[in-house]
Each structure stands twice: as structure tokens, then as C-alpha cells.
Amino acid sequence: MAGMQLDDFCHCQNCELGPEIRARIFEQTRNAAYEIIQRKGATYCAVAVGLLRIVESILRDQHTVLAVSSLVPGYYDIEDIYLSLPAVVGRGGIERVLHLPSNGQETGAL
Secondary structure, X not given: OOOOOHHHHHHXXXXXXXXXXXXXXXXXXXXXXXXXXXXXXOOHHHHHHHHHHHHHHHHOOOOEEEEEEEEOOOEOOEOOOEEEEEEEEEOOEEEEEOOOOOOHHHHHHO
């Protein structure tokens, strides 16, 4: 949720997140687009809804936290790459990218 680590979120919700559940979440997230295509034949409706939300935030200067792709030089020592990360979006487009804390395993996987 807007940059909160999953473990912290689960702690706040009094739920446990074991390795099996974590692996299932990873698999479902990685395969979500394929599932949509398999069931509906396309993902363009979801893309349109997402784009609408971004445009609303810009036109209304809402300063909304949205997952958007942008060039993030130096993010975890990565250069010349675009990543989809939570960012504050307002009239000026991406106003700032939220830096997500990461453990060593997550950084290594990235």
C-alpha cells in the first residue's frame, strides 16, 4: 500500500505471510496478464482504466500515489532503466518516485 512493505502491512493486519503464500502471490502477480488474456482474450480494458486514472490525477492535480513507469537513475544502483514504482502523480506528471525499502533478497532478485 503506497510503499508499505508487505511484511509491515501483514503485521498491521494481524496476518501471517508464510513462504508458501508469498510464493503464490509472486506467481499470481507474475502471471496476472496471461490469466486475463486467457479468460478475456485481451488486457486493453485494464490498460484503458489505468490510463484514465493517471490522466485524472494529472488534470485534477490530485497528487495520487500510482504505480507508473519512469526512468529511475540510481535506484538501487541501477542505471538506464525504466521501472514501474509507486509515484506521486499530479499536474506536473510524476512529481516524485517513492523509494521502497528492500531487503537483500528482493534487491538481488531485481
